[in-house]
Amino acid sequence: MWKILPAGRNWGDRRASVFMYQLTRESNAIMRNNLTGAGLIFSGIATVLALSACDAGGAGPAASPTGALPEAPTAAGGESHQAVAEPSETAKPSVKPAGTGSTGSAGGGLCKAADVRLSLGDGDTGAGRTTRPLIITNTSGHLCGVQGFPGVSYVAGEDNHQVGAAAFRAGAKGEIVRLNHGESAASVVVFANVANYDAGICKPTSVTALRVYLPQDTASTLVKMSGTGCANDKVAGDQLTVNTVHKAG
Known part of the structure; x- marks a missing residue:
C-alpha cells in the first residue's frame, strides 16, 4: 500500500x-x-x-559381566579380538654340574690350603732313600678335589727359608680326587739320603719342615719334620721327589 x-x-x-x-x-x-x-x-x-539417543539406548553393546575382559576395538579386517592375559613363562632353574670348571673350593671345586690338614705318614727306608706319604685330609664342611702334584720343598731357620731345590715331579698327572669331609688323598714323597752326596757339593743343612703347596693353590702350609737336606740346589740327582695325588686307602 x-x-x-x-x-x-x-x-x-x-x-x-x-x-x-x-x-x-x-x-x-x-x-x-x-x-x-x-x-x-x-x-x-x-x-x-x-536418533543418536535411540541408537545408544537400544543398539549399544551390552555391559560386560563382572570380571569379564573388555573387547578390544574392531580391527581393520573386521575381526574383533578379546584381550587375554597370557601366563608368564616359568623360570627354569640354572643347573651347573658340580666340580666342572670351578676354581673355588665350595661346591666341589679344588681344595685350598684352608680346606685341608696335611701330615706325613709312616716311612719306608731302603736303597739310599725314604718313602713317606703326604696325607691330605679334607677338614672343611664341603666337597672339594685335589689333582696333580703338590709343590714340596725343605725349609729351615726361624724365617722358614727354602733349602735346596724343590721336589721333582715324577710320573703323569692323575685324575682328580674328590674328597668329602674327613676323606683323604695322598702323594708319595721320596727323600734321598743326602749323606750319600759329596758334602762339599751338597752342603748338608738341617731342615725343620716341608713347605707344601696344594696343586693350583698359592697358599702354602708347613709340615713339621726333622732331617737333612742339601743347601746346594745344583746337586746331581733329586733330594726330593713327589708323585701325583691318589685316593688314600
Missing part, C-alpha cells in the same frame, strides 16, 4: 518516504527467511540427536 503524504511536503520528501517503506518491507522479508532457515537447521539437529 502506498502511503499518502501530508500536504506541504515536496516531491523529494515523498520519494524518500517511498524508498524507506520499500526498504523496511524487504528487510522484514529477509529476517523472516533467515528465521525460517535457522528453525529448519535447529529442527534437523534436534532430530539427529534424538
Whole structure:
C-alpha cells in the first residue's frame, strides 16, 4: 500500500518516504527467511540427536559381566579380538654340574690350603732313600678335589727359608680326587739320603719342615719334620721327589 503524504511536503520528501517503506518491507522479508532457515537447521539437529539417543539406548553393546575382559576395538579386517592375559613363562632353574670348571673350593671345586690338614705318614727306608706319604685330609664342611702334584720343598731357620731345590715331579698327572669331609688323598714323597752326596757339593743343612703347596693353590702350609737336606740346589740327582695325588686307602 502506498502511503499518502501530508500536504506541504515536496516531491523529494515523498520519494524518500517511498524508498524507506520499500526498504523496511524487504528487510522484514529477509529476517523472516533467515528465521525460517535457522528453525529448519535447529529442527534437523534436534532430530539427529534424538536418533543418536535411540541408537545408544537400544543398539549399544551390552555391559560386560563382572570380571569379564573388555573387547578390544574392531580391527581393520573386521575381526574383533578379546584381550587375554597370557601366563608368564616359568623360570627354569640354572643347573651347573658340580666340580666342572670351578676354581673355588665350595661346591666341589679344588681344595685350598684352608680346606685341608696335611701330615706325613709312616716311612719306608731302603736303597739310599725314604718313602713317606703326604696325607691330605679334607677338614672343611664341603666337597672339594685335589689333582696333580703338590709343590714340596725343605725349609729351615726361624724365617722358614727354602733349602735346596724343590721336589721333582715324577710320573703323569692323575685324575682328580674328590674328597668329602674327613676323606683323604695322598702323594708319595721320596727323600734321598743326602749323606750319600759329596758334602762339599751338597752342603748338608738341617731342615725343620716341608713347605707344601696344594696343586693350583698359592697358599702354602708347613709340615713339621726333622732331617737333612742339601743347601746346594745344583746337586746331581733329586733330594726330593713327589708323585701325583691318589685316593688314600
